[in-house]
Amino acid sequence: MTATTLGTAIVAARGRAGLIANVVLLLIVTIGINGFLFAVGWAGPAADARRMPMVPPGYVVGLIWTALLALMGAARWLYVRSTGDSGWRSWAPFALAAVCIAYPFYTNGLKPGAPAFWGTVLTIAATLAAIFVLRQRDWRSPWLLLPTACWGGYVVCVMLAYPA
Numbered sequence: 001m002t003a004t005t006l007g008t009a010i011v012a013a014r015g016r017a018g019l020i021a022n023v024v025l026l027l028i029v030t031i032g033i034n035g036f037l038f039a040v041g042w043a044g045p046a047a048d049a050r051r052m053p054m055v056p057p058g059y060v061v062g063l064i065w066t067a068l069l070a071l072m073g074a075a076r077w078l079y080v081r082s083t084g085d086s087g088w089r090s091w092a093p094f095a096l097a098a099v100c101i102a103y104p105f106y107t108n109g110l111k112p113g114a115p116a117f118w119g120t121v122l123t124i125a126a127t128l129a130a131i132f133v134l135r136q137r138d139w140r141s142p143w144l145l146l147p148t149a150c151w152g153g154y155v156v157c158v159m160l161a162y163p164a
Helices: 003-012 015-039 058-083 088-106 114-135 146-161
Strands: none
Touching (some): 015 058, 015 088, 058 088, 058 114, 058 146
């Protein structure tokens, strides 16, 4: 797939090529960020020593986020396919993905504490905002974002139960 075709598939998001382009783009970014996190020690064995109880090991959290970001790409594709709207609303899942991908950086390297708590609250708020934006024109695509809100809610509950 050439760069122009890839760009068109991402923007237009029609057909199987659109689904693949939207999901693969976020998967590539996620794998790159996860690789960076493990390389600098923000995830992996060094980070697992400081993790909260009830939160899975770093590699499992990385897999969870990989799945969640793939669902965000699929949500965008489904929204555009269902509504034909590739305008600003269709980019809500990618805006949510940007908030999620930036999380390790604005929480000071995934360290537990106030930045992680408020970063998780911000992620939940961004998820709910994206769901609201998509829901105004399509009832199916927001369901693909719901697991992100559930994961964020679980993490906030763990943070409240085991304060840093």
